[in-house]
Amino acid sequence: MNIEPKTATAKGPADWFTGDVWIDTIASRKPEPSRMVAVRVRFAPAARTAWHSHAHGQTLHVTAGVALMGTRDGTILEVHPGQTVYTPPxxxxxxxxxxxxxxxxxxxxxxxxxxxxxxxxxxxxxEDYHRH
Known part of the structure; x- marks a missing residue:
């Protein structure tokens, strides 16, 4: 086993986010059979991702603040620190x-x-963001 080198905090790319977002990589994908990726993402007020999906699903665990999470059917969840949300593939x-x-x-x-x-x-x- 080894201690992984820390990567620098990165600004979230404008193609993927509206507003100011910062990303810290916790675990990057390793060679097969591992596929795990883990990142800490910090959003400024009103910042949000673009619409997206994940091939194998995604688990989000809120650690601070209140998150808004929306789906194409118009559902918006308000998610508080300590809560976890799973989005299927x-x-x-x-x-x-x-x-x-x-x-x-x-x-x-x-x-x-x-x-x-x-x-x-x-x-x-x-319009979609303020639907909550």
Missing amino acids: GEEHWHGATPDDFMEHLALLEGTSDGDGATWLEHVGD
């Missing part, structure tokens, strides 16, 4: 901070042979 969704507060979550997922298994789509518009 292929389900298009988004997640982010409330308009007035920062939010932090751990994202746990299984990558694919060519990356993290995420399919990134269009940005979440204000």
